[in-house]
Every structure is written in structure tokens, then in C-alpha cells.
Amino acid sequence: MSENLLEIRKVSKVYQRGLLSSKATVALKQFSLTLKEDEPTILTVAGESGSGKTTLAMLLLGFITATTGEILYRGKNIAGLVGKERMAYRREVQAVFQDPFAVFNPFYTVDHLLTVPIRQFKLAKSRADGVRRMEEALTAVGLRPEDVLGRFPHQLSGGQRQRINVARALLLKPRLLIADEPVSMVDASLRANILESLRNLHRDHGVSIIYITHDLTTAYHVADDIVVLYKGDVVEKGDVESVIRNPQHSYTRLLVDSIPWPDLNKKWGEPLKPRETV
Numbered sequence: 001m002s003e004n005l006l007e008i009r010k011v012s013k014v015y016q017r018g019l020l021s022s023k024a025t026v027a028l029k030q031f032s033l034t035l036k037e038d039e040p041t042i043l044t045v046a047g048e049s050g051s052g053k054t055t056l057a058m059l060l061l062g063f064i065t066a067t068t069g070e071i072l073y074r075g076k077n078i079a080g081l082v083g084k085e086r087m088a089y090r091r092e093v094q095a096v097f098q099d100p101f102a103v104f105n106p107f108y109t110v111d112h113l114l115t116v117p118i119r120q121f122k123l124a125k126s127r128a129d130g131v132r133r134m135e136e137a138l139t140a141v142g143l144r145p146e147d148v149l150g151r152f153p154h155q156l157s158g159g160q161r162q163r164i165n166v167a168r169a170l171l172l173k174p175r176l177l178i179a180d181e182p183v184s185m186v187d188a189s190l191r192a193n194i195l196e197s198l199r200n201l202h203r204d205h206g207v208s209i210i211y212i213t214h215d216l217t218t219a220y221h222v223a224d225d226i227v228v229l230y231k232g233d234v235v236e237k238g239d240v241e242s243v244i245r246n247p248q249h250s251y252t253r254l255l256v257d258s259i260p261w262p263d264l265n266k267k268w269g270e271p272l273k274p275r276e277t278v
């Protein structure tokens with residue numbers, strides 16, 4: 001029987017509004033999800049602003065704790081991980097966020113951004129091995145190492161910066177990547193490129209991806225399955241093709257109707273192509 005890589009069991013998150021207030025926001029309600037170890041997948045979590053998407057990402061990364069329920073990684077509750085297991089979790093579960101600038105320190109070059117995790121997680125046997133890994137990761141996301149190494153963040157385009165983030169995640173050979181609106185701040189012309197890097201990561205390295213977005217067009221082109229969140233509740237889930245082409249819930253229908261590219265077969269102005277070639 002295949003093992004679970006990730007199991008989210010009835011997780012809820014309630015935010016209290018200050019010590020003296022009795023008001024609370026239920027950001028996520030009884031959310032459950034299972035990802036199998038040997039069946040890497042790309043799952044979209046979709047929903048409009050405030051539906052609980054980022055809360056889910058924060059919970060998975062251990063930045064906040066669940067009010068009720070539990071998150072198991074390889075069968076262990078992430079809240080109780082210590083020592084080597086905690087280190088492994090931090091390496092194997094990586095994130096790419098919306099703002100490709102936010103994670104860059106403007107005073108350090110790309111090389112520095114990539115060497116820090118190599119050192120921190122003792123990934124390389126030697127300096128040369130470190131450089132080789134760096135170059136490999138950059139090439140895997142479609143960047144030429146000589147174009148970006150030695151440069152400072154402001155000397156790169158938004159698309160390059162975001163691909164460097166994906167390369168950084170790739171360096172660590174993660175099992176799970178949490179991508180929270182990774183393309184919402186880059187030009188439409190670069191979106192396909194970055195999404196392709198994510199799909200390649202999945203296809204070539206067996207990485208499971210939780211792709212968080214409000215944009216069903218990119219979700220459709222990138223994901224296998226989809227979960228639709230509305231005010232913290234899952235209103236619909238299933239394979240992306242059927243959910244988007246034949247939405248059952250009125251809220252999903254509303255989201256589908258707001259897709260700016262009504263023809264799902266056409267992406268970013270290109271002629272019709274099968275989904276696999278995103």
C-alpha cells in the first residue's frame with residue numbers, strides 16, 4: 001500500500017481579533033487532503049481573496065498552528081517534529097511565493113541566495129559540487145547560469161527572479177512545493193514560462209505541488225486536481241478538467257465565468273495545444 005506524503009486531517013484555523021474582542025475569523029474549516037508518496041501530483045487550491053488559501057500555505061509551512069485538526073508529513077504530526085525530522089521537513093517542503101522580490105536581500109547576489117541553502121542543509125561535498133548543483137538547478141528552470149550568477153536582484157527581470165526562486169526550491173530536492181500565487185506578479189508573457197518550470201519540476205523530479213491561486217486559467221493549464229475554497233470551506237473538488245468544464249457549485253461557476261480567457265483551449269494567445277505541453 002502506498003504511503004501518504006502529506007495528510008491534512010480536518011484542519012481548522014480561527015484567528016482571534018485581538019485580546020479584548022470576542023470576534024473571530026474562521027479562515028479554514030475542517031480541511032482535509034491526502035497526497036500519496038508515490039503518486040506525485042499538482043493540486044490547485046483555488047478561491048477568491050480571503051477564502052483561506054494563504055492560511056493553508058502558512059499552516060503547511062509551520063508558520064502558524066492549526067486551531068483544531070492535524071497535519072501529518074510521512075505519518076508524523078508536523079507540530080511535533082524535532083531534530084533531524086524537523087530539518088528533513090524544512091528541506092523537503094519548499095515554498096515559492098507571490099512576490100519574487102520579497103525573499104531577495106538587495107545587497108546579495110544570486111550566488112549568495114543559492115549558496116545559503118546549500119550550506120545550511122550541507123547539500124554539497126565540495127565547492128565545485130556546490131557550483132555544479134547551482135548551475136544544474138538554474139538550467140532546470142530555463143535560465144543560463146552565466147546570465148544570472150554574479151548579479152544583484154535589481155539587475156534581473158521579475159520573471160528571472162521568480163525562476164531563481166523555483167531553482168532555489170529545486171536545489172533542495174523537495175518532495176512538496178507550496179506555490180502561493182507564484183505568477184500573479186509577473187508579466188503575462190512570462191507566466192507560461194514559470195508555470196512550465198513548475199510542471200517540469202513535477203514531471204522530471206517527482207515533486208508534488210500545491211498550487212495556490214485565484215486564477216482558474218493558470219490552474220487549468222498546470223494542475224491535475226483542484227480544490228475550490230469559499231470562505232474557508234471546500235465547496236468543490238475533483239480533477240481540474242471536469243471541475244472547470246462542468247462546475248457543480250454556484251461559487252465555482254462564478255469563478256469559471258470570471259475567467260478572462262473564455263476559451264480554455266487557447267492559452268496566452270497561442271493556437272490550440274494539448275494541456276501537457278504547457
Ligand SMILES: Nc1ncnc2c1ncn2[C@@H]1O[C@H](COP(=O)(O)OP(=O)(O)OP(=O)(O)O)[C@@H](O)[C@H]1O
Binds near residue numbers: 015054
Ligand atoms: N493574521 C490574521 N489575523 C486575523 N485574521 C486573518 C489573519 N490572516 C488572515 N486572516 C483572515 O482569514 C481569512 C482568510 O485569509 P487568507 O489570507 O488565508 O485568504 P486568501 O484566500 O489567501 O486571500 P488572498 O488571496 O487575498 O491572499 C480572511 O478573512 C482574512 O482576513
